[in-house]
Amino acid sequence: xxxxxxxxxxxxxxxxxxxxxxxxxxxxxxxxxxxxxxxxxxxxxxxxxxxxxxxxxxxxxxxxxxxxxxxxxxxxxxxxxxxxxxxxxxxxxxxxxxxxxxxxxxxxxxxxxxxxxxxxxxxxxxxxxxxxxxxxxxxxxxxxxxxxxxxxxxxxxxxxxxxxxxxxxxxxxxxxxxxxxxxxxxxxxxxxxxxxxxxxxxxxxxxxxxxxxxxxxxxxxxxxxxxxxxxxxxxxxxxxxxxxxxxxxxxxxxxxxxxxxxxxxxxx
Amino acid sequence: xxxxxxxxxxxxxxxxxxxxxxxxxxxxxxxxxxxxxxxxxxxxxxxxxxxxxxxxxxxxxxxxxxxxxxxxxxxxxxxxxxxxxxxxxxxxxxxxxxxxxxxxxxxxxxxxxxxxxxxxxxxxxxxxxxxxxxxxxxxxxxxxxxxxxxxxxxxxxxxxxxxxxxxxxxxxxxxxxxxxxxxxxxxxxxxxxxxxxxxxxxxxxxxxxxxxxxxxxxxxxxxxxxxxxxxxxxxxxxxxxxxxxxxxxxxxxxxxxxxxxxxxxxxxxxxxxxxxxxxxxxxxxxxxxxxxxxxxxxxxxxxxxxxxxxxxxxxxxxxxxxxxxxxxxxxxxxxxxxxxxxxxxxxxxxxxxxxxxxxxxxxxxxxxxxxxxxxxxxxxxxxxxxxxxxxxxxxxxxxxxxxxxxxxxxxxxxxxxxxx
Numbered sequence: 001x002x003x004x005x006x007x008x009x010x011x012x013x014x015x016x017x018x019x020x021x022x023x024x025x026x027x028x029x030x031x032x033x034x035x036x037x038x039x040x041x042x043x044x045x046x047x048x049x050x051x052x053x054x055x056x057x058x059x060x061x062x063x064x065x066x067x068x069x070x071x072x073x074x075x076x077x078x079x080x081x082x083x084x085x086x087x088x089x090x091x092x093x094x095x096x097x098x099x100x101x102x103x104x105x106x107x108x109x110x111x112x113x114x115x116x117x118x119x120x121x122x123x124x125x126x127x128x129x130x131x132x133x134x135x136x137x138x139x140x141x142x143x144x145x146x147x148x149x150x151x152x153x154x155x156x157x158x159x160x161x162x163x164x165x166x167x168x169x170x171x172x173x174x175x176x177x178x179x180x181x182x183x184x185x186x187x188x189x190x191x192x193x194x195x196x197x198x199x200x201x202x203x204x205x206x207x208x209x210x211x212x213x214x215x216x217x218x219x220x221x222x223x224x225x226x227x228x229x230x231x232x233x234x235x236x237x238x239x240x241x242x243x244x245x246x247x248x249x250x251x252x253x254x255x256x257x258x259x260x261x262x263x264x265x266x267x268x
Numbered sequence: 269x270x271x272x273x274x275x276x277x278x279x280x281x282x283x284x285x286x287x288x289x290x291x292x293x294x295x296x297x298x299x300x301x302x303x304x305x306x307x308x309x310x311x312x313x314x315x316x317x318x319x320x321x322x323x324x325x326x327x328x329x330x331x332x333x334x335x336x337x338x339x340x341x342x343x344x345x346x347x348x349x350x351x352x353x354x355x356x357x358x359x360x361x362x363x364x365x366x367x368x369x370x371x372x373x374x375x376x377x378x379x380x381x382x383x384x385x386x387x388x389x390x391x392x393x394x395x396x397x398x399x400x401x402x403x404x405x406x407x408x409x410x411x412x413x414x415x416x417x418x419x420x421x422x423x424x425x426x427x428x429x430x431x432x433x434x435x436x437x438x439x440x441x442x443x444x445x446x447x448x449x450x451x452x453x454x455x456x457x458x459x460x461x462x463x464x465x466x467x468x469x470x471x472x473x474x475x476x477x478x479x480x481x482x483x484x485x486x487x488x489x490x491x492x493x494x495x496x497x498x499x500x501x502x503x504x505x506x507x508x509x510x511x512x513x514x515x516x517x518x519x520x521x522x523x524x525x526x527x528x529x530x531x532x533x534x535x536x537x538x539x540x541x542x543x544x545x546x547x548x549x550x551x552x553x554x555x556x557x558x559x560x561x562x563x564x565x566x567x568x569x570x571x572x573x574x575x576x577x578x579x580x581x582x583x584x585x586x587x588x589x590x591x592x593x594x595x596x597x598x599x600x601x602x603x604x605x606x607x608x609x610x611x612x613x614x615x616x617x618x619x620x621x622x623x624x625x626x627x628x629x630x631x632x633x634x635x636x637x638x639x640x641x642x643x644x645x646x647x648x649x650x651x652x653x654x655x656x657x658x659x660x661x662x663x664x665x666x667x668x669x670x671x672x673x674x675x676x677x678x679x680x681x682x683x684x685x686x687x688x
Contacts (some may be wrong), residue, residue, distance in 0.1 A: 055622060060652055084652035085291040086687035094271050103497045103538055114386035118499070119538060120543045121582050123587070157330030176541055176581075235622055253375055257434040257499075258425065258492060264374055265317065265325040 029151030032164045037143050038192045042070035043218030046247035051131045055235040065267050073098040077256045080264035091263040094139035100147035116260045125178025132228040132237040136177050148173050161185040174201035197229035205231050215244050272642050288318040297683035306679050307339040323372040329365040338452040343406035345475040346445040366418045379423040384416045389534045389545045390575035393593045396532030396549050399488050401510045403445045406453045409661045432492040439485040441478035443510040457673040462516035462563025463604035472520040484508050497538035505530045516563030528553045548574040559602040569599040589615040610635040639665020639672030658682045
């Protein structure tokens with residue numbers, strides 16, 4: 001059954017790719033980025049996200065319950081960490097506004113302080129809970145902020161994927177997001193980037209995100225297996241999402257910053 | 269005590285029958301100052317969270333503390349009868365920390381039992397954050413700061429669109445926990461001792477009786493409104509003064525805890541890469557000891573405390589928090605405290621080496637008394653369970669000041685923190 005589904009999905013993807021190639025062979029970078037940003041992402045979904053941080057043969061694991069949804073023009077992500085014990089109870093909430101004029105919002109609840117704090121946008125470049133992902137990587141959901149980047153198209157890769165390039169719109173934005181530019185391979189069947197290589201604000205190759213597996217809930221795709229490799233430090237973080245499912249009962253109250261203090265217990 | 273034992277037994281039964289998660293956090297800390305070993309402290313905090321279905325959770329935690337040094341475990345007189353430690357030895361103390369049921373019901377959530385209530389937006393300073401009392405057994409050199417004490421309370425939170433409502437009724441007159449008389453961090457500044465300037469032994473210090481659970485209850489309401497990148501909050505708290513008014517009757521100092529009302533305002537906004545915070549509280553019936561009265565006279569005054577702060581990313585990947593806090597009393601008569609206290613705070617943190625190391629530097633500075641505290645700490649995380657730390661607290665300035673009163677308590681700290 002699973003194999004049949006995969007074959008069917010593959011056939012659909014191939015057909016879409018062929019049609020896409022014919023119809024959209026000369027897509028601009030802005031058009032590709034817009035397609036990525038407008039990718040269906042609204043279905044409420046839940047799962048357990050696990051970060052395995054690898055460094056010179058050693059590894060550490062962090063796991064959190066995840067809840068995603070999209071309301072109106074805002075994508076919302078809630079992570080509630082369960083392991084290890086040292087970070088249990090820590091919760092992360094982000095509102096990613098599609099409108100470029102609205103500032104994205106991020107909150108962090110730390111049990112040690114018993115308070116929920118807004119995280120400054122300038123912290124987007126900071127490491128997320130010690131992983132190779134930044135706060136920005138976690139909340140962006142594989143979407144490139146239209147206000148952050150100047151896009152250009154780089155043609156097609158041998159596998160048919162679009163090459164999308166981005167350059168940070170300003171030095172300030174580059175500092176905030178921690179990246180000066182990127183090159184991504186974008187699957188035109190799903191408008192999901194399958195690999196992204198970022199450079200730091202000085203233009204030096206910094207890290208690569210490789211997506212191995214996507215899963216669908218409703219019309220929304222989630223990367224359920226990907227690796228972030230830091231080329232400077234040699235460290236990597238393998239991210240997997242298990243138990244991905246439609247989140248029934250995920251009401252608005254769960255995504256209220258006032259309810260971050262016991263988020264794990266409230267999640268459906 | 270019987271109630272506590274019954275609750276513990278209930279917790280054990282629940283823990284054995286429902287899905288639960290347990291953690292044990294703690295720390296072993298040693299400190300030396302110019303007089304030798306200043307602090308030897310072991311803190312173990314086991315916690316159990318039990319899911320009872322439909323989002324209902326029971327949270328239970330203990331606080332087991334052992335100390336064998338001049339810092340000690342703190343005075344017991346701050347605890348109300350219903351929050352008294354289960355074991356109250358001089359060197360070993362066991363407290364029921366949190367013990368509550370959280371009951372979500374759609375847009376409402378009820379929380380019943382012993383719990384921490386954390387309001388306010390400014391870090392470290394309790395401007396609006398006056399519902400839960402705090403441990404002050406090491407002055408302001410505690411982690412976390414404020415180190416809140418859980419109190420028995422019924423709390424209801426409601427979400428109505430962009431508005432959050434929070435109501436608290438806490439019939440638990442526990443007040444701030446001070447160091448024991450004679451301990452390293454027992455207050456020495458005249459403002460905390462009814463204006464007396466200790467040159468020799470202090471007179472006995474006692475606490476006013478606080479056995480009236482309803483009359484001395486803390487009642488609070490907070491309304492929060494969130495719009496785009498802005499939070500606006502208004503709060504009202506009626507409860508006893510948790511700091512205590514030190515009144516000298518010629519024989520002893522009595523810490524009195526009169527009722528007072530506080531109206532608070534908070535404003536938090538994200539300005540691009542900076543989060544700005546503003547917090548203010550007005551207490552129309554604050555009380556302070558009148559100077560020149562030999563500590564016997566208390567004046568009722570208007571008190572306004574305001575704080576402004578910002579968080580942002582600093583150079584070299586640092587996290588920076590900077591704040592300015594002013595505490596003003598409007599009084600025609602001279603008081604044993606300054607008319608206006610102004611304190612600046614600066615905290616810089618950096619994680620490095622894949623979060624294996626963290627460096628934290630903090631500077632608390634009183635512009636009024638020109639005294640202060642510099643705190644430094646280097647943490648090495650061994651793994652996800654253990655972290656070792658080395659640091660120091662440097663107190664400086666006038667002995668009349670909030671920080672300078674401990675200028676002989678400058679210390680080097682080291683220890684291990686653990687989580688299982």
